Amino acid sequence: MDEDTNITGVQMSYYVICKTKLWLHSHKVSMEKENENVKIGKELHDIRYKNERKEVSMDNIKYDFIRKGKNIEIHEIKKTDKLEKAHTIQVLYYLFRLDLNGIKATGFLDYPLTNKHKKIVLEDEDKCEIIKIIENIKKIISNEPPQPEYKNYCKSCSYFEFCWC
Numbered sequence: 001m002d003e004d005t006n007i008t009g010v011q012m013s014y015y016v017i018c019k020t021k022l023w024l025h026s027h028k029v030s031m032e033k034e035n036e037n038v039k040i041g042k043e044l045h046d047i048r049y050k051n052e053r054k055e056v057s058m059d060n061i062k063y064d065f066i067r068k069g070k071n072i073e074i075h076e077i078k079k080t081d082k083l084e085k086a087h088t089i090q091v092l093y094y095l096f097r098l099d100l101n102g103i104k105a106t107g108f109l110d111y112p113l114t115n116k117h118k119k120i121v122l123e124d125e126d127k128c129e130i131i132k133i134i135e136n137i138k139k140i141i142s143n144e145p146p147q148p149e150y151k152n153y154c155k156s157c158s159y160f161e162f163c164w165c
Helices: 002-006 009-017 019-026 036-048 084-100 124-142 160-164
Strands: 054-058 061-068 072-077 105-111 116-120
Touching: 009 019, 009 084, 009 124, 019 124, 061 084, 072 084, 084 105, 084 116, 084 124
Parallel strands: 072 105
Antiparallel strands: 054 061, 061 072, 105 116
């Protein structure tokens, strides 16, 4: 699994959202610095969770924040829950990586604009799904870029002009 430690949580999320976005991001094509949605997301991190230590890094993983108490909690902050499946896969991957290192943790998706919090626990079937996704990601990024598939959220994507103009 050593080479799998190069896979990031963002790649896991992009795998669910869009294979083209996954490929572009994985090949260092970055369009997100100019994207308004990304800027808003960063502001939410800073404003709503200012008392939390942010962006804790382990290996090549950046957790939005971690709480340690009786149990270890990892938190991922998102603007909206429109892409909740992708967000869930990202957190499951974080839990999977921690589990591989013998660390048991619980994950949380935090949506501060709606005050929604979703608890995520890594189950055995999730581990199998994560392993399959990792293998698929490696195949996608080692090939030519996939053709974009138009989805209802494409217009708000930072890669929209790259794919559709």
